[in-house]
Structure formats: C-alpha cells, structure tokens
Amino acid sequence: QKEVEQNSGPLSVPEGAIASLNCTYSDRGSQSFFWYRQYSGKSPELIMFIYSNGDKEDGRFTAQLNKASQYVSLLIRDSQPSDSATYLCAAAYALNFGKGTSLLVTP
Amino acid sequence: DAGVIQSPRHEVTEMGQEVTLRCKPISGHNSLFWYRQTMMRGLELLIYFNNNVPIDDSGMPEDRFSAKMPNASFSTLKIQPSEPRDSAVYFCASSTGTDKNIQYFGAGTRLSVL
Numbered sequence: 763q764k765e766v767e768q769n770s771g772p773l774s775v776p777e778g779a780i781a782s783l784n785c786t787y788s789d790r791g792s793q794s795f796f797w798y799r800q801y802s803g804k805s806p807e808l809i810m811f812i813y814s815n816g817d818k819e820d821g822r823f824t825a826q827l828n829k830a831s832q833y834v835s836l837l838i839r840d841s842q843p844s845d846s847a848t849y850l851c852a853a854a855y856a857l858n859f860g861k862g863t864s865l866l867v868t869p
Numbered sequence: 870d871a872g873v874i875q876s877p878r879h880e881v882t883e884m885g886q887e888v889t890l891r892c893k894p895i896s897g898h899n900s901l902f903w904y905r906q907t908m909m910r911g912l913e914l915l916i917y918f919n920n921n922v923p924i925d926d927s928g929m930p931e932d933r934f935s936a937k938m939p940n941a942s943f944s945t946l947k948i949q950p951s952e953p954r955d956s957a958v959y960f961c962a963s964s965t966g967t968d969k970n971i972q973y974f975g976a977g978t979r980l981s982v983l
Contacts, residue, residue, distance in 0.1 A: 796970075796971070796972075805960055805974040811971060857970070859912040859913075
C-alpha cells in the first residue's frame with residue numbers, strides 16, 4: 763500500500779507567523795511531490811511542486827524534500843488569514859494524496 | 870482556457886437510481902483522473918485515463934462504478950445502482966500526462982444519495 767501521511771490538524775498559527783506543514787510517504791519510487799490548497803467547498807489548486815532534494819521557494823511558500831527520509835514539507839512565511847485552508851500533499855508516482863492538514867491563521 | 874468542466878455541480882438522487890457524472894478536460898491534456906472526496910477517506914483516486922485508455926482502475930470501489938472516455942474531450946463516471954454510501958464530492962482532473970503530473974481540478978460534483 764503506497765501511503766501519504768499528513769497530520770490532519772487543525773494547525774493554528776497567528777497572522778504573520780511561519781506555518782509548517784509536513785508529509786511523509788511510503789513509496790521510495792515516488793519522484794515528484796505536490797502541495798495543493800483546498801478552500802472549504804472548493805476544488806484543490808496547485809501551490810507548489812518539487813522533484814529534487816532540497817528547498818524550492820516561490821514567494822511566501824517554500825517546499826522542502828528529503829528523499830532519504832521520505833519527507834516533504836511546506837513552509838508558509840508571513841501567514842495571512844487568507845491562507846486558512848486544507849493543504850493536501852501528493853506523491854505523483856502513485857497519484858496518492860494525503861488526507862490533508864487544516865490550517866487556521868488567526869488575526 | 871475554461872479549465873476542467875464538470876457537470877452537474879450538484880446531484881441528489883434516491884438509492885437504486887443510476888447516476889452519471891460528466892467531465893470535459895482541458896484541451897490538449899491527455900490524462901484524465903476521477904477522484905472521490907469524503908471527510909473520512911480524504912481524496913481517493915478512482916481511475917485514470919491516458920490518451921483515452923483506462924490505465925489504473927484499482928480505486929474503483931466495486932462493479933457498480935464504471936468510467937468511460939470515448940474521446941479526448943469527454944469522460945463519464947457512472948454509478949448504477951447508487952447507494953447512500955456513495956454520497957461524496959467527485960472531482961475530475963486533467964494533466965498533460967508528463968511525468969511531472971501537475972493536475973488541474975474541476976469544480977467537482979457534490980452527490981447526495983438518499
């Protein structure tokens with residue numbers, strides 16, 4: 763069974779803080795990883811993707827991948843209330859999604 | 870581009886009835902995915918097509934579920950007969966089919982089986 767695991771949360775952070783979302787995966791064959799954001803009642807939308815070990819930055823978002831530890835994370839700097847949503851981690855090889863982490867950014 | 874288009878947006882039906890969900894992928898995308906999302910199980914892949922051919926249907930829960938992709942611009946997911954436990958949001962997504970597999974999701978169909 764190819765699993766992608768996330769802490770369901772909710773993760774609550776104050777506005778302006780760094781939110782750290784984590785994900786582990788079981789399939790060492792996975793080559794690419796994605797973070798999707800899903801607002802309540804809406805469809806998932808792509809935030810970041812990462813294929814190589816290390817960090818990838820895009821604006822306030824940084825994705826981190828460690829293939830040896832089978833670990834992916836998403837950092838959101840200067841968190842805003844509009845970042846409040848569920849964040850889904852996906853391992854593309856098996857098209858598996860985690861169940862998502864609910865993030866709440868409080869003003 | 871209009872994005873991935875799903876219809877209907879909402880469907881309410883009675884147990885035992887046939888339900889057909891429809892999806893139009895983004896033009897030029899040659900991979901199409903059907904997902905089901907519930908609070909308990911999260912987002913589950915049901916089936917995906919590449920160049921209109923079903924590649925992996927291992928996520929289809931049982932024989933009551935079937936999916937077709939008769940051409941590059943249209944796919945259906947059918948449930949016959951429907952049961953209350955099928956109530957969920959069904960998403961269709963498409964991608965260019967490269968190994969990067971960036972998927973673009975439709976707005977979803979919220980299905981309620983009474």
